[in-house]
Amino acid sequence: METLEAQAEDFAAIVYAEPGALGLIANIVAALMIATENMLDPPFSAAAVMLSGVHLIVVGGLLQIVAGLLSYRRWDHLTATAFLVFGSLWTSMGISRILAAQAAGQDGADVVRQATLPGLVGFMAVAVVLCVCAVTVNFLLPPVLVAILLTLVFEAVGAWFAWGRRVAAAFEIIIVLAGVYAVVVMMLKGVSQRYILPGFGNAPYDPLLMRTAGGPAPKNEKKKVTKYSEPMGMGFLGNVVPATVLAFYHLGFFSDFRPAVAMFVFSAVCQVLASFYSFLRHDFYHAITFIIYAVFWNSRAVLQFLVSSNFPEIMDSRVNFYGQWTLVGLIMMVVFVSATVNRVVFLYNLMFAVMAILSIDHIPVVAHDYTFGVSAAIVAALSTYTGMSTLENSIAEKNVMYIGAEVVHSDKLAAAIGGIFGTAREKTSKSEYDDDDYVDIKIVDTTIFIGSTIALMAHSATEATNNIYPLAWLMVAGVFLHAYAARLAYAAGSLAKAYVSLLLAVYWAIWVAFLLNPNLAVLLRSLSVGMLCLSTVAMVMTPAFSGVWIPFGVLMELCVITQVVTVFDVNPRWMILVTSLLAAIVSLYAASAELINGTLQCVVIPVGLPLIKEKERAENNAEPPCPxxxxxxxxxxxxxxxxxxxxxxxxxxxxxxxxxxxxxxxxxxxxxxxxxxxxxxxxxxxxxxxxxxxxxxxxxxxxxxxxxxxxxxxxxxxxxxxxxxxxxxxxxxxxxxxxxxxxxxxxxxxxxxxxxxxxxxxxxxxxxxxxxxxxxxxxxxxxxxxxxxxxxxxxxxxxxxxxxxxxxxxxxxxxxxxxxxxxxxxxxxxxxxxxxxxxxxxxxxxxxxxxxxxxxxxx
Structure with missing residues (x-):
């Protein structure tokens, strides 16, 4: 009894009140800083602008992201999402200020303003969604979010007209005042365990009074996990800003993409964290889907950054580059399995796949800009509704916005695929895919195979195009995604797969360094030889994993040998293409099989059993946790x-x-x-x-x-x-x-x-x-x-x-x-x-x- 009472006291003071107060304080400081700047007349010194940007990143960005992470542990969907969204907003604005400080002359500053405007438009759309959802939470959040929305609008106007900056400052003061009141309310609530001051206890529109949206409900809903808030709304909203920026860029609104890269912090923060929290919730489908979204957007951003940086010969043989076809194929796999989720998500992913196909580099530049730009604009609009419906349904804990039933029931799809692969008999048997203790490892496996598939296919195209063009996919899918998989593996308790993931991240980092500057080959020789020794150890470990790991490990060993002979300048012609392509094919099969199996929660596509199995321990009859x-x-x-x-x-x-x-x-x-x-x-x-x-x-x-x-x-x-x-x-x-x-x-x-x-x-x-x-x-x-x-x-x-x-x-x-x-x-x-x-x-x-x-x- 004493232990429970102590936990109850800690819950109120630590877990419930402080994350919200921290996030609001970060917003207050950031808004006050921008308001002060907007009330002064430019020009400002480069040092002052850069210092302002650093403060926005640290205070408005990082602190608010921390508050969002803490809020995800207290089943508060809107607050957690809002803090992470606006944390990435302040971070993006801080980076833009640093870039503006470094821009040469007024022309450089204008380039930065023009490139960041599309990102602000995307943030406005996300702010509208949060405003609508906030109406069902409490009375105080809606005016704060409306003030943030109007601040974004007039910040964009203020990039060209001085009066816009003055109006933006007024709304930023409103944010400060409302934020101070909200902090007081939340701190008093944390201490007293009840709302003493008004504003938070009730909502203008109670979601309990909202009728369930029409149409059939999904029949294969999975059990809710309430240890962490639902990150699905944030994951879909994470597509709004990058899609908006790329739409503006390819439709010719601005030409220098480098300042716009700052806005992709939004995708990196929202979608990577949405994937990570889906992983913590043992949600296989969303953990994989959101990381695929993040890889697509950020690889396109890095590519356009390299193009705008005028790397030599980067556009040579561009139409020959086939490296992104595996990414398109994986997105189509997501469309396929999303038929078992709901109709809105299925149609959304279908449009996302169409956009991915229209983004391929075989299309000539003039037509490519139009096809990709228009489709990205459509995806941005659809992302707004999909994110809003998912987030509002999470808040209301029922489907108050239409999402529809699944297109096909997972059992029927599993039976159809199982009939093709001869695994239909396994559909009803218990497998590791429907066990929370094992599904985390399957998310790790799928993430590793996805990163390897995309990076290997892009790398195989270097001899058909040039060394620079594939770098975007090698950096994002090869280096970052494997480092992310190592973090997941560590959280899942698999040090062996964390070791393998880190090795793969280092392997791709060596390739990135070499392709950027082949003159580094001499310095990379010792590192590549050490990598060969460590990868041999990893290959020996693969029989303890699922069967598909064995051919993948052997082929990756050949890829490491290719890397060694390349840095020693004895690389036979087409060796990179052959080894990378063979490994990519095996990895693509493994990624597709794990994606389908994990989403359907049963083995329908065989991936093989481990040759070396861990000895099962007899379970002891544990005492019940309570009387x-x-x-x-x-x-x-x-x-x-x-x-x-x-x-x-x-x-x-x-x-x-x-x-x-x-x-x-x-x-x-x-x-x-x-x-x-x-x-x-x-x-x-x-x-x-x-x-x-x-x-x-x-x-x-x-x-x-x-x-x-x-x-x-x-x-x-x-x-x-x-x-x-x-x-x-x-x-x-x-x-x-x-x-x-x-x-x-x-x-x-x-x-x-x-x-x-x-x-x-x-x-x-x-x-x-x-x-x-x-x-x-x-x-x-x-x-x-x-x-x-x-x-x-x-x-x-x-x-x-x-x-x-x-x-x-x-x-x-x-x-x-x-x-x-x-x-x-x-x-x-x-x-x-x-x-x-x-x-x-x-x-x-x-x-x-x-x-x-x-x-x-x-x-």
């Missing part, structure tokens, strides 16, 4: 009631799914429920009674219609939201009145469960919420409660499988006297049944009223 009580013995339930009276949080069965219960006589137990569940303080907890007579004894001022309706609904799988009042204190809630429900209303639950009814009758009213991490899948067996929350609970009442698969239906009865009820959630009880109860209650009340009027007239 367990059987629901069949009254003595056990009396012990549970005593624990409730002491302030414990217990997992209990209901008439629907399992729930967490805390006694309303002990306010600390309700606070503890929030900590155990990881539930945001804005989301209310309902009040559970043993029967409706318990409520009738305190005589709440409910109308006859509400009483009639509630008597039809209770006991059962329907919860009614009713107005709060002084009558709650008569139920013995005491100080718990402010901890259940919202400020104005409370949800009443009377379950049709003899176990829970007995506990409530003995211990008194309890606060009740579903027994799952916030946003996670409902627990339909006591084992699920033990597995997901057992270490944080004081006990679990074991009652086997639940009666229902989903929670109760929650009805909004606040306007029932006006003849209207609405729904917060459609659960186990269908809406038609509740509507029938309501119509019957209205009919009976109206009939009784008519009879009373008639009797009065007759008398």
């Amino acid at each position: 367990l009580f059987t629901s069949r013995r009254s003595s056990a339930l009396q012990e549970v009631a005593q624990l409730l009276d002491q302030g414990s949080v217990i997992g209990v069965p209901t008439d629907t799914v399992y729930a967490l219960a805390g006694s309303c006589k002990v306010p600390e137990s309700i606070k503890k429920i929030y900590m155990v569940k990881g539930r945001p303080a804005e989301k209310p907890i309902c009040l559970c009674l043993s029967n409706l007579d318990q409520l009738a004894e305190v005589n709440p001022p409910f109308s006859p219609l509400l009483w009639n309706f509630m008597r039809r609904c209770y006991p059962g799988g329907i919860s009614c939201v009713v107005p709060k009042g002084e009558w709650l204190k008569n139920l013995g809630l005491g100080d718990s009145v402010d901890l259940v429900g919202t400020k104005d209303n409370i949800c009443i639950r009377v379950p049709d469960s003899s176990v829970l009814a007995y506990l409530v009758s003995v211990s008194g009213p309890v606060a009740l919420t579903s027994a799952n991490p916030s946003g996670g899948a409902d627990s339909t067996h006591h084992d699920m409660v033990i597995d997901s929350l057992g270490e944080k609970l004081d006990g679990v009442v074991c009652d086997g499988t639940s009666n229902e698969l989903v929670a109760s239906t929650v009805v909004n009865c606040m306007k029932i006297d006006e003849g209207v009820i609405t729904y917060f959630r459609i659960g186990c009880t269908p809406q038609e049944v509740v509507d029938a109860h309501f119509e019957a209650a209205k009919a009976e009340v109206n009939s009784q009223s008519a009879t009373l009027d008639m009797n009065q007239k007759l008398s």
Whole structure:
């Protein structure tokens, strides 16, 4: 008990309040700095502009990114996304200022302003999305985000007109003032565990009141992971800015791409972190998809940077370059598997694949600029909706914006592919792809194979084109992606694959250095020979991995030998092409197989079993993480009631799914429920009674219609939201009145469960919420409660499988006297049944009223 209470205190002060306060403070300092600069008249000294840029990067960028990373650990989708988006914005603006300080003369400064404007347009689109989503979170964020949006607009105007800078300064002051107030609110909330000042507790538009978007819902939804916020919205929004910049560039708005590279910090931050947090959530599909997006955008950015830098002969034999076809092929694989996600994502990826095809360098420059520019503009627009719908659905925890059902069910697609490869029989067997303990390793494998496939194919084209053109893919896919895979492997606990990934990153770094300057060959000889020795060790390790690693390891050993003979200047003609192409083919097969298998969560394309298998250890019978009580013995339930009276949080069965219960006589137990569940303080907890007579004894001022309706609904799988009042204190809630429900209303639950009814009758009213991490899948067996929350609970009442698969239906009865009820959630009880109860209650009340009027007239 003492340990849990200590955790509850730490949760409020450290985990909940401080990340938001840190991010807001970073915004305040950055906005104040830019406002001060905008109120002064240029020109400024180069040193002052450069110093301003450094401060924006460190304070507005890095600190806000740190706040975003911390916010991802507290199930706050919008705040985490907003901090990372605007952290990358301030970083990009800081880099642009440094470039402007180094630009020669006014013409150079104009080039920088012109190249950064498209990035600001992209950030404006993302800011609009965040503004719309913020309306469903609280009252304070929308005006702050609107001020940031208008600041971006007038910052862009101020690049040419002085009055634009003055207007931007005014909105930046608004950001500062609103940010200071928000910091005070959040710090006070962190200390007091409740909102003392207004602005954060409620939202202008409650997402619980939003109806689910029309159209069929996906049938193969996966279990939610609530340890980290959902990064999918940020991953899709990460495509907006790079697509906008490339669209403006290829359509001829500006010609020097070098200053625009700063805006690709947005893609690097948003999509790499979205991939990383998807990895931490064991989300195979999004972890791979977002890193493929990042590779595409950043490799195109590096390529255009090299072209604008006028590297000698870079455009020679450009139309012969075929190195990006494997990247296009992998994007088409993403389209293929996204058919099992939803329709919006499938159509979006389809358009992304069309853009990737139109970006290939076989197309002549004039036509290429048009095809790529137009398609990039379309992708930017589609990214806005896809990101907004994904983010808003994550915030509302239901599909309030249309995404559609999957195009094809994953089982059907797995059966079709399994029939081709003869693996259909394996579809129903358990595999490492549907096990969280192994899926992380599969993400690492797929990332390594993707990086190798893209880099090898691009490298094989050097002898067909020139040494400079493939560098973009070697830098991004070869060096960065393998370094990223090493980080994932370390997080997954595989030091062997971290070692292999780092070796591959070093291998490609040697090639990058050599291709940039062949005169470095002498200096690279010792490094390449050492690389050959280390890669031999890696090749020996591959039999312990999946079977496809063995041919890949052997062919990569040949590629390393090719590198050695190249730096020693004894390279036979076409050796690079042959070795790289052979390794690329094996790697492409492995990447495609792992991508399809991982997304479908079963082995449909064989990748082979390890030749050397780790010896399985017999599992010891571990002690349960918390005390367990059987629901069949009254003595056990009396012990549970005593624990409730002491302030414990217990997992209990209901008439629907399992729930967490805390006694309303002990306010600390309700606070503890929030900590155990990881539930945001804005989301209310309902009040559970043993029967409706318990409520009738305190005589709440409910109308006859509400009483009639509630008597039809209770006991059962329907919860009614009713107005709060002084009558709650008569139920013995005491100080718990402010901890259940919202400020104005409370949800009443009377379950049709003899176990829970007995506990409530003995211990008194309890606060009740579903027994799952916030946003996670409902627990339909006591084992699920033990597995997901057992270490944080004081006990679990074991009652086997639940009666229902989903929670109760929650009805909004606040306007029932006006003849209207609405729904917060459609659960186990269908809406038609509740509507029938309501119509019957209205009919009976109206009939009784008519009879009373008639009797009065007759008398």
